[in-house]
Amino acid sequence: MASDELIIETHGLVKRYGKLTAVDNLSLVVPRGAIYGFVGPNGAGKTTTMRILTTLITPTAGDAYVAGYSVVQHPREVRRAIGYMPDFFGVYDDMKVWEYLDFFAACYEIPERERPALINDLLALVDLAHRRDDMVEKLSRGMKQRLSLARTLAHDPEVLILDEPASGLDPRARIEVRELLVEMARMGKTIFFSSHILADVAEICTHLGIIESGQMVAQGTVGEIRQQLMPTREITITLLDRVDEAKEALQHVVGVTAVEDLPNEHGRHRLRVLFTGDDTGISAMLQALASRGLPVVNFAEETRDLEAVFMRATKGIVT
């Protein structure tokens, strides 16, 4: 049974197409209110998982729950709870922007009298109010993507399931979509989105799931994943002088595994410290240097970017 804090939950999910196993014993956990980045190389099983969660296909084995409802037993309740955006934009010829939203709002059983105000609100949110009466097919790709996002919100769903929302967009449109996702999360929506572009995920998501060959490689908060896949933290210290003394002091701090010399920069000495402890340990490290009156001019933790984490998790099969 699904728990209340989790908006999406799968247990041992399997999807086979003949001999091909697209999703292999996948257990997914998305907490309510999260921005969950579902990352993996092309063909890893992201879209198949999303199609199961949106009731478009049935799993071969395992369970999947969205908002507490089984996708197999209660597909209608699941559809009411989700806003789905596939990785392509479905275009109707001969349809104006407002008509597109009106049609889908009607499909979600929104009463006719409420639709005009709703459409105006949605268009304002995605910054398309000025294109209200234009034909959908005349919009740019980025605008279509924003219109698609507006469509997913028509029935005020709890969770948005977005398949590659930034795929194929120019940098500006990509940033706009990213900002919209953050805005939607601020509105209280849980966002579950897939991507094979790490930059899209790294900047906005609170949670991360890394999938490869249909299997979940790692999942959790971004911090947890970094910790899980890259347990060592890296601190760079810049000193004016007394390098050996500093090395000596650092060796005595609990959690320090290695202290290495880095090439000098503008005549300043630099050290790289590999550390396995928590933030209290880092504070203790700084205090150890300061209490000896060492001339520290810079003390910074190197943030390991998600790309490095991803490369390690997916054995390099990244596209």
Add this chain to the structure above:
Amino acid sequence: MTAELSTRPRGSLRRHLFDNPVVLKELRGRMRGARAFVVLTIYLALLGAFASLIYVAVSESSTRTSGQANVGEIGRTLFGGIVAIEMLLVSFIAPAFTAGSISGEREHQTYDLLRTTLLPSRALVLGKLLSSMAYVFLLLLAAIPLQSIAFFFGGVAETEVILSFVILVMTALLFSTIGIYFSSRSRRSLSASVLTYAFATFITFGLPIILGSIALVLGMSFSSIQSPQAEVILLYALGFVLSTNPAATALLTQYILLDQRTIGTFSYTLSGGQTVTLISPWIPFTILYLVLTVVFFILSVRRVQAIEE
């Protein structure tokens, strides 16, 4: 910012017929711009030109043979000609509207979007059918003034007009539903169109030829027996064959109306002198076409409902 999700009673007639989002969307698209009106104008111009040709041809020949124009015959021929053209158009326009209805959603990549909404499968299929029928109705209604010209000449009763309308609507209904059925089975609209037209052509031309040949062979073997039962069976078999075909149904119904003055049942005297009761073919035709429409409608809904395994 967004509206509260409303839940209205499911299955209400208003929701299905008049509040169907698919009907509204399809009609908006179809009637937008000049295209719909250009099609209607060309259709009426062709129909008008054809009616004029019939008038000229029939009045000429009628004057030549009897010395004076038989206005009743002109009226009947004019009416019959227009109905025949309408039947041809309905048989081939109705499936054209629906053969791409579901497969077109797949091609436009909107099928998945629709299936993740709360729109029931039957509302999607019904919406496609109703929007197609609405345009067919428009074509048929627009031709009524042309048909009415026949009344100036006489020889045509209101009953004939109503019956011809019923037969045309039934034809459009079944052929539209068959279009939706093949569209729901096909990934591409092109293959759906090919299958639909093959089926429509089979019903219009193929089936009568096959069943007619069978009835003829049976007739020849029965006539050698010369039994009244065999003659009755043959009559009913022929009646059934004719009832599968809209054109044959229309012609025979009109013949029975003029000959027997009835649109229901009538008595027929067999070669042995006994009489049997027969039904005007438009009745079994309507029942058969309605049943087939319901069957194909249910099959289409099931197909749309099916979740990919």
